[in-house]
Amino acid sequence: MKCLLPCNGLDKCAGLVSGQAAVELSQQDDFELICPVLLNQNKSPYEKILAQGDLVVIDGCNTRCASKLAQSLDLKIKDKYNVSDVAKSMDLKLGKDLAVNETTKAVQKALVEKLTQTEDKKEASTFEMTTIDYDSFMEGKFVFKVPKQGFFFNENDCWVYVSGNSARIGVSDYVQQNLSDILYYDPPEIDDEIEQFDDCGSIESGKAVFEIIAPVSGRVTAVNEALQDSPEWINESPYERGWLVEIALTDEVTEDLEILHDGSSYFEYLKKKVAQDV
Amino acid sequence: MAEKKIGVVACSGEECLGGTISRLAVRKIMEKDRPGVTTTLCLPLFIAGDGGEREFAKNYPTISVDGCSKCCAKRAIEKFSAEVSGSIDIEAIIGKELALDAPLSTRNLTEHHQKMVDQVSAEILKIYDSL
Numbered sequence: 001m002k003c004l005l006p007c008n009g010l011d012k013c014a015g016l017v018s019g020q021a022a023v024e025l026s027q028q029d030d031f032e033l034i035c036p037v038l039l040n041q042n043k044s045p046y047e048k049i050l051a052q053g054d055l056v057v058i059d060g061c062n063t064r065c066a067s068k069l070a071q072s073l074d075l076k077i078k079d080k081y082n083v084s085d086v087a088k089s090m091d092l093k094l095g096k097d098l099a100v101n102e103t104t105k106a107v108q109k110a111l112v113e114k115l116t117q118t119e120d121k122k123e124a125s126t127f128e129m130t131t132i133d134y135d136s137f138m139e140g141k142f143v144f145k146v147p148k149q150g151f152f153f154n155e156n157d158c159w160v161y162v163s164g165n166s167a168r169i170g171v172s173d174y175v176q177q178n179l180s181d182i183l184y185y186d187p188p189e190i191d192d193e194i195e196q197f198d199d200c201g202s203i204e205s206g207k208a209v210f211e212i213i214a215p216v217s218g219r220v221t222a223v224n225e226a227l228q229d230s231p232e233w234i235n236e237s238p239y240e241r242g243w244l245v246e247i248a249l250t251d252e253v254t255e256d257l258e259i260l261h262d263g264s265s266y267f268e269y270l271k272k273k274v275a276q277d278v
Numbered sequence: 279m280a281e282k283k284i285g286v287v288a289c290s291g292e293e294c295l296g297g298t299i300s301r302l303a304v305r306k307i308m309e310k311d312r313p314g315v316t317t318t319l320c321l322p323l324f325i326a327g328d329g330g331e332r333e334f335a336k337n338y339p340t341i342s343v344d345g346c347s348k349c350c351a352k353r354a355i356e357k358f359s360a361e362v363s364g365s366i367d368i369e370a371i372i373g374k375e376l377a378l379d380a381p382l383s384t385r386n387l388t389e390h391h392q393k394m395v396d397q398v399s400a401e402i403l404k405i406y407d408s409l
Contacts, residue, residue: 066322
């Protein structure tokens with residue numbers, strides 16, 4: 001069972017679409033609807049269904065009111081959707097006008113379809129990493145760790161670890177420390193073709209959303225499914241258990257790696273960056 | 279009728295039909311009955327604390343329109359901003375049984391529902407005219 005928490009906002013019509021899609025889905029057996037304003041006031045009417053089902057958040061826009069509400073109540077988000085992002089992916093624009101029109105209907109339909117799709121079977125990861133040695137430095141009360149060997153970094157603080165024709169991608173210790181408690185990982189789709197410096201998913205904390213910028217080009221072969229239940233692994237182990245994406249590399253990998261920092265170069269780069277932040 | 283801006287907060291609840299009616303009545307006030315004077319405040323945004331909703335409700339008269347007697351909108355305004363200038367409880371207007379019916383998709387809106395929307399918006403306008 002899925003428990004749907006729409007933002008149901010009245011600020012933009014994206015909020016309207018979130019609410020309407022949730023109402024439509026709640027007619028089906030597999031979905032329960034949670035009223036965000038009542039939840040905010042009193043969690044107890046929903047405790048039973050939240051204990052039995054997975055929480056799916058539907059935000060209207062990037063203000064993410066529904067996500068913030070879930071986070072403020074310490075509810076674990078299993079999956080989330082953003083109406084504005086769905087509209088964007090369809091090359092549609094939802095304005096401020098609150099009226100129902102063809103655009104809102106089309107986005108609502110697409111959103112309902114996404115939520116009712118049976119999940120594709122994800123390929124299991126067979127990726128192997130060697131034991132990692134770390135360098136570290138301290139700034140104030142924070143310790144920043146950087147792997148000594150095998151990892152390459154872009155200046156968006158995302159790393160890549162190459163093994164044969166495959167690579168694993170994640171975020172650096174600096175990112176997880178800046179974001180603080182990571183609450184949600186939004187992965188790319190399996191088989192997505194990603195160019196170097198394209199977005200390949202995002203991670204989100206109560207503070208901000210961080211877009212993952214691909215350090216190398218390739219095709220997505222696996223995502224770290226365990227992070228849906230345990231996003232805190234990105235905080236606890238950003239270079240190991242908290243990896244994000246695996247890709248099959250393209251022939252251009254050598255050129256891609258040439259413009260990245262290796263471990264020692266990123267270590268020096270990060271020290272300067274952290275010093276500037278203080 | 280007041281000349282200054284008036285804020286209206288619909289509960290827009292998803293728990294019952296009253297929430298759906300609250301949203302539609304507030305939209306009617308904003309788009310047809312009192313355009314230009316009405317500022318709708320988004321309750322989820324109000325609760326999240328982003329935007330200027332809470333500040334607006336501190337500085338301008340604000341009316342709550344709640345779908346049922348739980349009065350989520352009224353309580354939120356009074357918790358985060360100030361006393362409301364007027365409040366509507368739809369349950370008291372259309373009756374408990376109807377108000378607590380299942381929430382409605384706007385594509386299933388009937389003439390009967392539209393009459394409820396008109397009834398509620400008429401009550402909101404009475405508050406407008408008293409301000």
